[in-house]
Amino acid sequence: MKTQTISLFMLILFMVLQIINIHGSHFQGGMLIWKYKDNQIYITYKVSFNSHPCDKISILNRTLLNGAGSLKCYRGCSGTLVSPLSYYCTEYSENDTWTYGQRTLNFTFPSTLDNIYVFGYRDCCWTSLVEGGSNDWSLIATANFTIRKDNGQINCSPIAAMQPVVTVKKNCAYALKIPVQDEDGDVVRCRWATNSITDEC
Ligand SMILES: *[C@@H]1O[C@H](CO)[C@@H](O)[C@H](O)[C@H]1NC(C)=O
Ligand SMILES: *[C@@H]1O[C@H](CO)[C@@H](O)[C@H](O)[C@H]1NC(C)=O
Ligand SMILES: *[C@@H]1O[C@H](CO)[C@@H](O)[C@H](O)[C@H]1NC(C)=O
């Protein structure tokens, strides 16, 4: 039997529970995934906002929406990776309350002693929620770009297929099934973010 390694590499998922503020530039959640190919790291960011106009034509024409904020490096590299965080709209709600999109860009990271890199997307503000919301967000990924001994490759992050917004009733218990896929065959686990804005939340 194949031994599976628990992935040390996090896929941070943000999902938003409840109420969308239609008037305002508000973040509704996102995802960071990466993959190593041809000596480069390809980072894909998926983001959802409730203030960016998107329609069928923008999807067909692959119009780059302006986005907001920037993807920055916090460890192992420095500076800004992408600014502004423009994206190609791939979905939108009929009622025009949210858009969802993504973009993939390639990077070359400097080699470091441990090859651990932290990059992420921090800005303000979350959409309004029944509880929390309207504050800063911090979507952070930690990646280990050391070649793995078990498969001789650099780890890829898992990929999750999930709708950008999940509306649930307050004080009710829910089980959310999040379909995931991992190219390296690693075990993928789910958890809530545990820290404050300076780290992840
Ligand atoms: C979309 O692309 C079509 C064909 O290239 C063009 O005629 C149209 O003006 C474009 N629309 C927008 C909104 O960019
Ligand atoms: C979207 O609009 C339809 C038709 O007006 C309505 O029934 C539905 O509740 C709306 N959905 C949201 C999320 O506002
Ligand atoms: C990777 O990015 C560089 C610019 O940083 C670009 O010149 C190059 O074409 C890109 N490679 C691919 C395969 O997209």
Ligand SMILES: *[C@@H]1O[C@H](CO)[C@@H](O)[C@H](O)[C@H]1NC(C)=O
């Ligand atoms: C990074 O990956 C390498 C190769 O799999 C491993 O030896 C090392 O312990 C990892 N570093 C951390 C901090 O997990």
